[in-house]
Amino acid sequence: MLINLSNHPYELWSVKQQEAAAVYGSCVDLPFPAVDPEGDETYIEQLAESYAAQVLAIAKGKEETTVHLMGEMTFTFTLLQMLLKEDITCIASTSERISVDLGSGQKETRFDFVRFRKYINL
Numbered sequence: 001m002l003i004n005l006s007n008h009p010y011e012l013w014s015v016k017q018q019e020a021a022a023v024y025g026s027c028v029d030l031p032f033p034a035v036d037p038e039g040d041e042t043y044i045e046q047l048a049e050s051y052a053a054q055v056l057a058i059a060k061g062k063e064e065t066t067v068h069l070m071g072e073m074t075f076t077f078t079l080l081q082m083l084l085k086e087d088i089t090c091i092a093s094t095s096e097r098i099s100v101d102l103g104s105g106q107k108e109t110r111f112d113f114v115r116f117r118k119y120i121n122l
Contacts, residue, residue: 001062002027003055005079006070006093017093017113024066028058035072048078055083066091068116084121091116 002024004010010018010027021027033047059065066089069076083090095111102108 001025001059001065003030003058003065003067004028005030005032005051005055005067007032008070014113020113020116021068025064030054030058032071033075035075041074044074044078048075048082051075051079052082052086055088056086059088065089068093069119080119084119090119092119093117 002021004021004027009029009031010021013021018027030051033051035047036043039047055065055067067083069080069083069090070092080090094114094117096114098110098112100108
């Protein structure tokens with residue numbers, strides 16, 4: 001099973017990304033939290049603990065669970081450490097950034113999915 005913990009619901013992924021995700025089994029969205037920019041480290045730790053508990057509840061009884069984890073960096077890093085301690089595999093999506101200068105200070109940016117990459121537990 002794949003738990004998609006990002007700001008991008010599975011149903012909006014490109015066909016290429018959905019096909020790459022299929023190797024992990026079925027996909028369940030767990031929406032990424034709106035992380036308060038005023039929150040301190042204790043806030044981040046408590047928020048991450050809450051999401052780790054949600055992930056573990058979804059994963060309970062499943063043979064293998066992988067988490068697609070992308071979002072605000074301090075929350076992601078904290079949650080990643082917690083999940084790796086629980087032997088939950090976590091992956092990130094990689095993409096190619098394509099920018100077009102539209103002039104007048106305007107830019108159009110598109111991100112094309114390339115692959116999933118496993119977070120390494122050192």
